[in-house]
Amino acid sequence: MPPSNTPTLRQQRLGAELRKLRERSGLTSTAAAGLLGVKQAQISNIESGRYAVSADRVRTFARTYSCADAALVEALAAMTGGRRRGWWDEYRSHLPAGLVDLAELEHYAARLRVALVIHIPALLQTTDHARALFRTVFPPLRQYEIEHRLTHRVKRQGILHKAAPTPYTATVHEAALRMGFGGRDVAIAQLKHLLEMSELPHVTIRVLPFGEANFHGTGQGIDYVAGAVPQLDTVQLDTHHGCEFLDGEAQLTKYRSVVNHMEASALDPEASRNLIHSIARDL
Template identity: 35%
Template sequence: MGLRSNVSQRQRRLGQELRKLREAAGVPRSEVCRRIGIHTPHLSNIEAGRTACSEARLRALADVYGCTNKALIDALAEMSNASGKGWWTAYAKSMEARVIDLAELEHSATAHRSFEWLYVPGLLQTPDYMRCLFTRTSPAAPVEVIEEYVNFRLRRQQVLVEEPLPAYHAVIHEAAFHMKFVDREVMLGQLEYLVQLAQFPNITIQVLPFSADAHPATPGAPYTLLDAGVAELCTVHVEQPVASVFLGDSTHIDRFATDFSRLSSVSLASLDLTGHLGEGSLGLVHHLLYLMKEGKHAGP
C-alpha cells in the first residue's frame, strides 16, 4: 500500500495517539515491530498518519503497549475504520484541507464549546451574514465562489440538528455585535436568528458583555473545543488568519476547557426564553435589536 500524499486530521490524530501509547509504555520501536511483524519504517508511517492501520493491527499494537482502556481502543478502532468520506467529500476540490478536516471533526464530535471575539460563530451564522464576511474577506472572488463558501458552511450547520444531537455551547463577546463587518439589516437578521437558535434544547448561547467586571486571560484567537466519545480524543480547533490549528494534547485541552468555563461564568445568562425579558443575554440582544431598529445604535 502506497503512502498518502494528503493526510487528514483524523488520520494524523490516530497516528499521534498510537505514538503516545507506545511512548507511555516505553517499548522500543524495534521491539514493537518484531512482535507484530512489521518493519520500523512502516510503524513510523502509521504514527505519522501516512499509511493505514487496520483494526486488527491497531488492537495488536494496543496489546503490545499494555493498554487496557477498552473505550479508547474501540474509539481508535472506529477512527481507523472510518472512510473519511461524507458530505464534505464533494467539496474537497473547492475547499481548503483545513475546513474539510473541521467538517469531518464536527461530524463526529459529541459536544462543541465555542468562543468568539469579533464574529458570530460559523455554525450560528445566517446566509446573509456569511456572504458579507466572505465578500469582505475575498472582494475579488466571483459570486459563484462566494456561494460555494456559503453552501459549505450551511451544510456544516446541519450537524446541530442531525441525530444524535450534539451539545453546542457558544460564548460570544458583545464586540461581535458592534463590528461593521456586516450591514445593519444583516446584523438585525443575525441577532433575531440567534434568539431562534437558542430555543433548541441542545444549543446554549451566552454573551460576554463589555461590562463584565472580570475578564479571564484567554487566547486572542477564537477557538472551539470538540468533545469526542472518550476524553483522550477531544480536540481544540484554534482559528488563525492563515491556517487553523488542531490541538489534541491533554494539557492544551485542559487549559482551553478551563478558559471556556471562566468565560461562561462571567458571561450573561443563556440566550433563551426561560428568564425575564430584560435580563441576561436575551435582554442585551433585545436591547441591541431595539437600538438598531430605531437607528440609534453606533454599531452596524
C-alpha cells in the same frame, strides 16, 4: 492498500495516538514491529496516518503496548474504517485544508464549545451574514470562492439539525453582536436567528456583556471539540493564516480552562437572550 500522501486530520490523529501508546510503553518502532510481526516502515506509515488500520489491529496494538484504558482503546478503534469519504471531501480541491478538516472534526465530535469576541460562531451564522464576512476577507475572494465557502459553511451547520444533534455551547462577546456585518437588515436577521437557535434544547448561547470585569480572552476565536474521551479532544484556533489545531495535553488543559472561565463569566442563557433581543430592537 497503498499509503495515502494526504491523510486527513482524523487519520493523522489516530496515528499520533497510537504512537503515544507505543512511546509510553517504552518500545521503539523497530521493537514494536517485531512484536507485531510487521515491518518497521508499516508502523511508521500507520503512525503518520498514511496507512489505514482496522479496529481489530488498533486493539492488538493497544494490547502489545500494555494500554489498560479500555475507553480510550475503543474510542481509537472507532476512528478506523479505511478511507470512507464524507461530504467535506468534495471541498478538498476548493478550500484550504484546515476548513475541510474542521468540518470532519465537527462531524465526529461528542460536543462542541466555542468562544468568540468579534464574530458570530460559524455554525450560528445566516447565509447573508456569512456572505458579508467572506466579502471582507483580504486578499479578496473571487465570487466562486465565496460560494464554495458558503455552501461548505451551510453543510457544517447540519450537525445542529440532524436527528441526534451535537450538543453545542457558544459563548459570544457583546462586541460580536454589535459589529453589524452586512448592514442593518442583515444584522437584525442574524440576531433573530441567534434567538431562534437558542431555543433548541441542544444549543446554549451565553453572552459576555461589555463591562464584565472577569473577561478572559485575547479576541482569538476558540473551538473546543470534545472527543469520545477527553484524551481525544481538539482545540481549533482562528488565525490570520488559517485554522490551527492543538491536541497536546497542556494545550487542551489551557484552553479548556479558558473556555470554562468565559462561560462562567457570561450571562446565563435567559439573560443572554434578553440582551440579544435588546440589541436587535435598538438597531
